[in-house]
Amino acid sequence: MSATDTTTQDFKVANLDLAASGRKQIDLAEHEMPGLMATRAEYSEEQPLAGARITGSLHMTTQTAVLIESLTALGAEVRWCSCNIFSTDDAAAAAVAVGPEGTPDNPQGIPVYAWKGETLEEYWWCTEQVVNWPEGKTANLILDDGGDATMLVHKGKEFETAGAVPDPAGAESEEFEVFLTLLQKSVAEHPGRYTEIADSIVGVSEETTTGVNRLYQLAETGDLLFPAINVNDSVTKSKFDNLYGCRHSLIDGINRGTDVMIAGKTAVICGYGDVGKGSAESLRGQGARVLVTEIDPICALQACMEGYQVVTLEDVVETADIFITTTGNKDIIKASDIARMKHQAIVGNIGHFDNEIDIAGLAKIDGIERIEVKPQVHEWRFGDGKSVLVLSEGRLLNLGNATGHPSFVMSNSFTNQTLAQIDLWKNKGAFDNNVRVLSKELDEKVARLHLGALGARLTELTEDQAAYIGVKVDGPYKSDHYRY
Amino acid sequence: MPVLGLIGERFARERPLEGLRVAACLHVTAETACLVGTLRAGGAEASLCSANPLSAQDDVAAALATEGADVHAARGESLDAYAAHVATVMDSRPNVTLDDGADLLSFAHAADRLDGLIGGTEETSTGLLRLRRLQRQGGLRCPVLAVNEAMSERTLNDRYGTGQSALDGILRATNLLLAGHTLVVFGFGYAGRGIAERARGAGAAVVICEIDPLRALQARMEGYEVMPALDAAERGDLFLTVTGSRNVLRGEHFERMKDGAVLANAGHFDVEIDLPGLRAVADGEPHTVLPLVERFEVGGKALNLLASGRVVNLAAGEGHPAAVMDVSFALQALAAEHLALHGNGLEPAVIEVPRELDDEVARLKLAALDVEIDSPTEEQLEYRRSWLE
Numbered sequence: 001m002s003a004t005d006t007t008t009q010d011f012k013v014a015n016l017d018l019a020a021s022g023r024k025q026i027d028l029a030e031h032e033m034p035g036l037m038a039t040r041a042e043y044s045e046e047q048p049l050a051g052a053r054i055t056g057s058l059h060m061t062t063q064t065a066v067l068i069e070s071l072t073a074l075g076a077e078v079r080w081c082s083c084n085i086f087s088t089d090d091a092a093a094a095a096v097a098v099g100p101e102g103t104p105d106n107p108q109g110i111p112v113y114a115w116k117g118e119t120l121e122e123y124w125w126c127t128e129q130v131v132n133w134p135e136g137k138t139a140n141l142i143l144d145d146g147g148d149a150t151m152l153v154h155k156g157k158e159f160e161t162a163g164a165v166p167d168p169a170g171a172e173s174e175e176f177e178v179f180l181t182l183l184q185k186s187v188a189e190h191p192g193r194y195t196e197i198a199d200s201i202v203g204v205s206e207e208t209t210t211g212v213n214r215l216y217q218l219a220e221t222g223d224l225l226f227p228a229i230n231v232n233d234s235v236t237k238s239k240f241d242n243l244y245g246c247r248h249s250l251i252d253g254i255n256r257g258t259d260v261m262i263a264g265k266t267a268v269i270c271g272y273g274d275v276g277k278g279s280a281e282s283l284r285g286q287g288a289r290v291l292v293t294e295i296d297p298i299c300a301l302q303a304c305m306e307g308y309q310v311v312t313l314e315d316v317v318e319t320a321d322i323f324i325t326t327t328g329n330k331d332i333i334k335a336s337d338i339a340r341m342k343h344q345a346i347v348g349n350i351g352h353f354d355n356e357i358d359i360a361g362l363a364k365i366d367g368i369e370r371i372e373v374k375p376q377v378h379e380w381r382f383g384d385g386k387s388v389l390v391l392s393e394g395r396l397l398n399l400g401n402a403t404g405h406p407s408f409v410m411s412n413s414f415t416n417q418t419l420a421q422i423d424l425w426k427n428k429g430a431f432d433n434n435v436r437v438l439s440k441e442l443d444e445k446v447a448r449l450h451l452g453a454l455g456a457r458l459t460e461l462t463e464d465q466a467a468y469i470g471v472k473v474d475g476p477y478k479s480d481h482y483r484y
Numbered sequence: 485m486p487v488l489g490l491i492g493e494r495f496a497r498e499r500p501l502e503g504l505r506v507a508a509c510l511h512v513t514a515e516t517a518c519l520v521g522t523l524r525a526g527g528a529e530a531s532l533c534s535a536n537p538l539s540a541q542d543d544v545a546a547a548l549a550t551e552g553a554d555v556h557a558a559r560g561e562s563l564d565a566y567a568a569h570v571a572t573v574m575d576s577r578p579n580v581t582l583d584d585g586a587d588l589l590s591f592a593h594a595a596d597r598l599d600g601l602i603g604g605t606e607e608t609s610t611g612l613l614r615l616r617r618l619q620r621q622g623g624l625r626c627p628v629l630a631v632n633e634a635m636s637e638r639t640l641n642d643r644y645g646t647g648q649s650a651l652d653g654i655l656r657a658t659n660l661l662l663a664g665h666t667l668v669v670f671g672f673g674y675a676g677r678g679i680a681e682r683a684r685g686a687g688a689a690v691v692i693c694e695i696d697p698l699r700a701l702q703a704r705m706e707g708y709e710v711m712p713a714l715d716a717a718e719r720g721d722l723f724l725t726v727t728g729s730r731n732v733l734r735g736e737h738f739e740r741m742k743d744g745a746v747l748a749n750a751g752h753f754d755v756e757i758d759l760p761g762l763r764a765v766a767d768g769e770p771h772t773v774l775p776l777v778e779r780f781e782v783g784g785k786a787l788n789l790l791a792s793g794r795v796v797n798l799a800a801g802e803g804h805p806a807a808v809m810d811v812s813f814a815l816q817a818l819a820a821e822h823l824a825l826h827g828n829g830l831e832p833a834v835i836e837v838p839r840e841l842d843d844e845v846a847r848l849k850l851a852a853l854d855v856e857i858d859s860p861t862e863e864q865l866e867y868r869r870s871w872l873e
Contacts, residue, residue, distance in 0.1 A: 264704045287706050305687045
């Protein structure tokens with residue numbers, strides 16, 4: 001293994017020798033990402049990202065490699081880390097570090113700090129490495145997934161302004177303790193660095209529901225430090241990635257992790273948003289009986305109308321076989337719930353953060369034993385001999401146990417990301433520190449770019465028809481409040 | 485009905501049924517009229533009565549009579565009238581019977597009117613149950629082709645036909661929204677499976693009750709909730725029986741049902757829902773709330789019975805779509821021809837429809853759909869033969 005050494009090289013990945021295999025996967029993915037590749041071709045002459053220095057924090061997968069290379073092809077400089085400790089595809093990370101022109105002995109790619117199975121300390125160290133640029137340069141754009149890079153900059157500046165980083169010992173979670181420890185050290189070494197970074201950043205584009213929630217909270221309190229584009233709520237993102245992506249990758253993760261027969265099992269999906277809808281359909285398609293838990297009466301009623309039984313976790317925790325959290329909220333499945341599950345029940349999460357399932361609480365149960373079946377698959381054996389299987393330690397199981405969403409779906413998401421980065425860079429200074437979504441025109445454009453590859457043929461409005469419904473022949477076709 | 489039409493064209497050319505007397509006890513619908521027409525085109529003389537007192541379409545019966553067929557059926561006829569019609573049709577001393585529920589052959593055996601009879605066909609699983617019972621008791625005296633069990637029939641008629649039309653009947657009778665409601669299906673045979681699939685497609689939560697472990701397992705592996713009827717009785721908004729058995733829903737179930745529950749049957753006979761049992765647990769007489777919907781008060785709750793517990797797709801809907809009946813009746817026509825040509829050599833038993841008839845129906849149906857398929861190459865045939873050796 002040629003593990004990488006950051007004292008001489010500005011990147012850190014698991015094994016550069018995986019680069020050739022990663023490159024083959026990237027080549028295959030490019031064919032399955034027609035929208036992103038078309039966008040790359042459309043803007044390659046113009047170089048709209050010339051001068052942009054993008055800090056990216058997003059699952060370092062093969063599809064993300066195609067995104068990274070699209071951004072650099074349009075003129076940007078890029079530094080990248082993963083936004084989850086388990087989600088990196090080491091081959092893709094190696095290929096990105098080596099670059100299309102380099103070799104493992106002479107890497108010429110971009111600075112990527114990511115490998116599968118980081119510790120929390122390593123994770124935040126990686127994020128720090130990509131938020132901080134070398135040679136006195138600073139990032140001027142963030143491409144975020146879950147908002148961790150944005151949070152590092154915001155908290156860094158906040159604590160610098162306050163004059164001190166809070167004591168890590170008082171942190172509410174293990175991860176926040178790690179985060180504060182890192183900031184304490186970072187701020188002590190380079191006082192004022194995060195204020196400088198925050199001032200140079202002209203915008204962030206955010207990929208997920210969870211990160212978008214954080215941005216809206218910051219905007220509401222007036223604490224958002226730069227303009228943000230909510231990529232998640234592009235129709236071609238949330239109604240595709242969240243829905244069709246999860247429909248594909250949830251069962252992929254369960255299958256690779258456990259190889260259990262899904263047909264005939266009873267599965268509980270916690271949350272019936274876009275991710276929950278895709279997840280429920282995914283398991284039903286395999287022949288599972290799917291039950292749904294919800295707090296929102298509208299989503300709950302939607303689940304009923306699709307024929308799913310809506311229950312509380314309490315009702316079914318002792319009888320169901322598979323439990324999947326999709327909520328974006330915390331404390332969905334408690335350790336005491338897991339203790340009541342039946343022998344060899346499967347527990348996993350496909351929501352962004354690992355706080356939906358209380359793994360830390362599980363570890364504190366008397367007499368419990370954690371046995372690694374294989375990486376990202378753990379049998380938690382209780383004192384009485386009963387055991388429950390936990391996938392990816394409660395982190396995104398579709399990325400931890402499988403390879404995340406397929407390229408075609410990610411092409412939709414990442415075309416939006418690329419257009420958002422171009423928009424932020426072109427319009428720097430033009431927007432307040434608020435959250436906005438991409439225009440309907442761009443959303444429709446992203447969809448249009450993917451139809452050809454599927455052999456779909458659009459019908460065109462006549463002038464007369466367009467006038468009748470009050471739209472232009474070329475769109476946009478729907479009002480902003482249309483829900484698809 | 486293109487498949488039957490293609491057979492009719494050949495029959496008209498070849499007249500394979502010349503002089504054959506055919507008696508049919510089938511639901512008198514437009515599709516049955518086409519079958520009778522096809523048989524007559526082949527040279528047969530046809531007599532027809534209805535297989536259910538509620539299912540006859542009077543306009544069709546009238547039209548058939550006008551065309552010269554011997555028809556005995558009226559919608560809503562009494563049970564006595566119904567029995568009389570069966571007897572009248574058997575008076576024609578048929579050579580071949582076409583049954584839907586085995587009423588003709590049951591009558592013929594009971595009344596000893598079998599002389600001249602080559603054999604019969606049976607359209608339903610319920611009829612086959614009766615005939616096999618007769619055979620086990622040593623009483624079956626003619627060959628019966630089990631049209632119901634032919635693969636083309638099973639898939640098209642039971643799975644796709646009943647699957648669609650049973651729900652159609654319920655919706656027409658009640659105008660209920662399936663989405664969001666729980667439908668309990670009794671029986672996960674071909675018909676039950678087709679119904680469950682479609683109800684789920686419409687957004688219902690589907691619960692299956694079964695007595696056969698293999699079918700119950702299939703239902704569970706398809707993702708349906710499977711539970712005993714007593715538990716399901718408390719859960720369902722709609723109950724639909726398709727078992728071919730009797731008293732599937734009875735007093736102990738009625739008493740547990742929710743207020744407003746709807747009860748329907750898509751099995752052949754009206755015995756799947758225990759109607760005397762329902763009357764016994766009900767307070768007072770039922771009242772009709774909609775045509776074909778009777779409301780029973782059971783312990784302060786209202787239970788709604790559709791079409792008096794008779795086969796709901798015919799009683800409340802229009803029966804199977806023509807395309808489905810086309811395949812069934814194409815088989816019936818070919819089975820009648822087979823009996824006419826080869827029936828005297830067959831043993832007196834319930835026997836399988838010969839594979840060639842099944843293949844021929846499927847072949848004609850594909851042609852009607854403009855679908856082409858491949859034929860095995862010589863090499864492939866040889867490969868298969870070498871394995872068989």
